[in-house]
Amino acid sequence: MAETFRRVTVSFYQYAKITAPQAFRDSLYISLSTLSVFGRIYVANEGINAQISVPEHHFEAFRDALYAVPFLNGIRLNVAVDDNGKSFWVLKIKVRDKIVADGIQDPTFDMANRGKYLNAAEFNAMTEDPGTVIIDMRNHYEYEVGHFDRALEVPSATFREQLPMAVDMMWDNKDKNIIMYCTGGIRCEKASAYMLHAGFKNVYHLEGGIIEYSNKAREQGLPNKFKGKNFVFDDRMGERISDDIIAQCHQCGAPCDTHINCANEGCHLLFIQCEACAEKYNKCCSQECTDILALPEEEQATLRKGIDKGLMHFNKRRRKQS
Known part of the structure; x- marks a missing residue:
């Protein structure tokens, strides 16, 4: 009911x-x-x-x-x-072993030593300084549909890969103010602790992430520096933060920021698809998957046997990544 x-x-x-x-x-x-x-x-x-x-x-x-x-x-x-x-x-x-899979094995790492919180107003003020470095600690497919002005992407599909990459990317900027952010705060809070552990000094993280920032910016009448859509890991797959559409359909290149999973259960690729391509490919990521979806269910089930899809998502650098 x-x-x-x-x-x-x-x-x-x-x-x-x-x-x-x-x-x-x-x-x-x-x-x-x-x-x-x-x-x-x-x-x-x-x-x-x-x-x-x-x-x-x-x-x-x-x-x-x-x-x-x-x-x-x-x-x-x-x-x-x-x-x-x-x-x-x-x-x-x-x-689980961790609430965020981070790959950290160092027993001296301590979450108690984390970066300083920034609320929405403080974030806006600090980002006015062109010398401030803003780092997006989300996956590449999250960054693609929405991010803060001037935010740097750490081009990876997993948080455990991003942590050492962020240190390497930022080492020449280790004396600057560094702000880290993520969806709700959990990843950037750990990332800020990891950066301090690696020897950085002036590390901040956005309190409550994009979600809290957006709510507070609206409530307090602050300029919203986030452009596009905030990807979320539930059936909505995204929440609209601004009217800007900064991504493109992965099939035809039209402006679009709607994520879907390929309708072929043997693929289930996460990708961006516009309405026209959804109709053309029957909500599939390719003609191959469209053809498979047209087969009888028994045949589809046979084709799916033995397939380990893992975490499948569109990547600008690689067509599919697991």
């Missing part, structure tokens, strides 16, 4: 020491299930990372339940900027 109430998409994270992540996960699952919360949450010894969909009429109860956990009391909740209420459909809470 279709829901008759509105949902609110929310994200939050917290770096904290969780000594028994499995027990914490089980308790949290019971609590959130009772409130009909959907979403994807990762729990680890280093903290929690959550993207969820909360029934609007349960929002206060959800917040109270969250704040009842000592290390989550008063935590910032990033409410989606452009929300159609269709972000998640089930609740999944998983225990």
Whole structure:
């Protein structure tokens, strides 16, 4: 039965020491299930990372339940900027080694030593200085559809690759003010700690990431320096921050910033497709996939056997990357 109430998409994270992540996960699952919360949450010894969909009429109860956990009391909740209420459909809470896969093996690395927070107004003010370096700590396909003015791309598909790349890229600028940002703050906060660990001094990160920045800029009447769409890892695949369309359809080159997954389940490539190409290729990434999609389902299933799609996404440098 279709829901008759509105949902609110929310994200939050917290770096904290969780000594028994499995027990914490089980308790949290019971609590959130009772409130009909959907979403994807990762729990680890280093903290929690959550993207969820909360029934609007349960929002206060959800917040109270969250704040009842000592290390989550008063935590910032990033409410989606452009929300159609269709972000998640089930609740999944998983225990992982890290809440952000970073590849860091150095036991002396300490998240307690992180960069300084910048709110929206402070971010705007600091970026007025042409000597300030702005680094986007998101994947290349996120950067492609939207980013801040003058932001540098760290051209990689994974955060673990980006951390050492960012150090190498910025070494000649190590004495400048460096601002790092990401979607909701979790990646750039860890990246700022990694940069300090590597010997940088003047490192900052945008509090609450693009989501919090956009909300505060709108509330406070600040100039919005983010252009385009903010890619999000849920069924929406993006939230509109500005009217600028800075990307192109990967098939015909027309202005477009709509991500979809190839309709051929044996491919499932993440790519940008305009409406005209969606109609021409039946929401597939290529004529080959369009032809496969036209086959009987039994034949498609046979062709899919043994295929390991991994993380498939369009890359300007390589057609497909896993």
